[in-house]
Each structure stands twice: as structure tokens, then as C-alpha cells.
Amino acid sequence: MTTPHQSRADRRRATEARILASARELFAEKGFDRTTIRAVAAAASVDPALVMQYFGSKRELFSQAVQAFPAPPTATDTDALVDQLLATLGLKLGGLPEGALAMMRSMLTDPAAADHVRVALGRQIDGLGAALPAAEDPELRAALAVTALLGVTIGHQLLGLAALRDAPTDHIAALLRPAIKALADPPE
Known part of the structure; x- marks a missing residue:
């Protein structure tokens, strides 16, 4: 043959x-x-x-x-939005694509990589800010939520912090839920 x-x-x-x-x-x-x-x-x-x-x-x-970066969240209900954000964290802690890891590893030493990440995160922040209920500072609240999740991802994926690495993803998400919910809900 x-x-x-x-x-x-x-x-x-x-x-x-x-x-x-x-x-x-x-x-x-x-x-x-x-x-x-x-x-x-x-x-x-x-x-x-x-x-x-x-x-x-x-x-x-x-x-x-390193072209691929995640899409911004699309849910409009606050609880669904929080669920969607925390689900993306689970995906990130389960292992990022090598392109995303390359970008994250390079963003602090290479200005072009930093620009690429800034644009991608900006899209996520804009999308989340638009999905948040109308209230004071939606863009700031979105930026805080996105960068909190980014920080957890960096601590887990790049730094290998034992407390993050050894904890089950659902436990990390459960502990973060009140903080992300507080950012997503409009202040009363």
C-alpha cells in the first residue's frame, strides 16, 4: 500500500x-x-x-x-456572570494553552507582549463592565474582578504557589465567589 x-x-x-x-x-x-x-x-x-x-x-x-486569548464574559444576570467568571478560572487553573502561558510569562519583560495582554484584558474588562448592572464605576469593578482572577492564575500557573497549586479548583472558586460577587453587584 x-x-x-x-x-x-x-x-x-x-x-x-x-x-x-x-x-x-x-x-x-x-x-x-x-x-x-x-x-x-x-x-x-x-x-x-x-x-x-x-x-x-x-x-x-x-x-x-500566542494569538488566542479568552473572550469576555457574556452573561447578564449577576449570579450567572459570577459563575461564568469563576468557570474561566477553573479552566485557567486546569492548564492554560502554551500561547497564553507564553504571553503571561513574557508580559513583564517585553513591551509588545505587555501591549498584547493589555488589549486582551481591556476587551475582557470592557465586556464585563458592559455586562455589569448599571451602577457606579462598572469599568473599575470589572478591572478589579479580571485582575484578581489574573493574579490567581499567575500564582497558580507561573509561580506554582503551594497554597493555590494544592487546593481544588472548586474550593478556590468558592472562596473567591463572595469577592467577585461583591464586585459584580451594584453597591446599595
């Missing part, structure tokens, strides 16, 4: 996907500054010149490797 012939375009897409997967893994592990084109090429079993041919620069490779 013969294997089907793979077209040149298919081989190119497979090579590009292999390079991106290697880049995601290395950026997640080392961040932007400490990841090199040579290391990505070696991990993908290609020549460094091919990485540059496909992506043009380390910055473009990084941008394509």
Missing part, C-alpha cells in the same frame, strides 16, 4: 504548524527574551533560516504563537 502524496502546500502548513508548536512551548517555558530562533528551529527540526523565511522575525513568530 502506498502513502498518499502530500502536496507542497500541505508540507508547508505542517512545517509551519510544527514551528509554531515548538515556539509556543519555548515561549511558555522561557518567555520572549530567553527564547531564540535557533532554539525554536532545533525543537521543530528545521533550519533557523526556514523559521525566518516563514515568520520574518522573532516578534512575528511570537505574535502568531
Whole structure:
């Protein structure tokens, strides 16, 4: 039995996907500054010149490797909104995609990564702020909720804080629920 012939375009897409997967893994592990084109090429079993041919620069490779960021919450009922926010925390504590980890690891040392995160978090804050009941400071309350969850995610995923790492996700969510609910409910 013969294997089907793979077209040149298919081989190119497979090579590009292999390079991106290697880049995601290395950026997640080392961040932007400490990841090199040579290391990505070696991990993908290609020549460094091919990485540059496909992506043009380390910055473009990084941008394509970390594109995905979560959508802002969409629920309108306060309890459902809190549930949705805490459910995303459960997903984050269960393991983030390597692209998201790469972005988080790089955001404090690389201005472009910081800008990317700022835009993504801004979209989440805007979406949450629009979903909050009309009250004083919806954008500030949304920013506090989003960054509180970001802090928990960083403590768990990047810093490996024992108290967060060892606690069940549902217990963390239960402890956070009153704080997130207080931010989501309009003050009386």
C-alpha cells in the first residue's frame, strides 16, 4: 500500500504548524527574551533560516504563537456572570494553552507582549463592565474582578504557589465567589 502524496502546500502548513508548536512551548517555558530562533528551529527540526523565511522575525513568530486569548464574559444576570467568571478560572487553573502561558510569562519583560495582554484584558474588562448592572464605576469593578482572577492564575500557573497549586479548583472558586460577587453587584 502506498502513502498518499502530500502536496507542497500541505508540507508547508505542517512545517509551519510544527514551528509554531515548538515556539509556543519555548515561549511558555522561557518567555520572549530567553527564547531564540535557533532554539525554536532545533525543537521543530528545521533550519533557523526556514523559521525566518516563514515568520520574518522573532516578534512575528511570537505574535502568531500566542494569538488566542479568552473572550469576555457574556452573561447578564449577576449570579450567572459570577459563575461564568469563576468557570474561566477553573479552566485557567486546569492548564492554560502554551500561547497564553507564553504571553503571561513574557508580559513583564517585553513591551509588545505587555501591549498584547493589555488589549486582551481591556476587551475582557470592557465586556464585563458592559455586562455589569448599571451602577457606579462598572469599568473599575470589572478591572478589579479580571485582575484578581489574573493574579490567581499567575500564582497558580507561573509561580506554582503551594497554597493555590494544592487546593481544588472548586474550593478556590468558592472562596473567591463572595469577592467577585461583591464586585459584580451594584453597591446599595
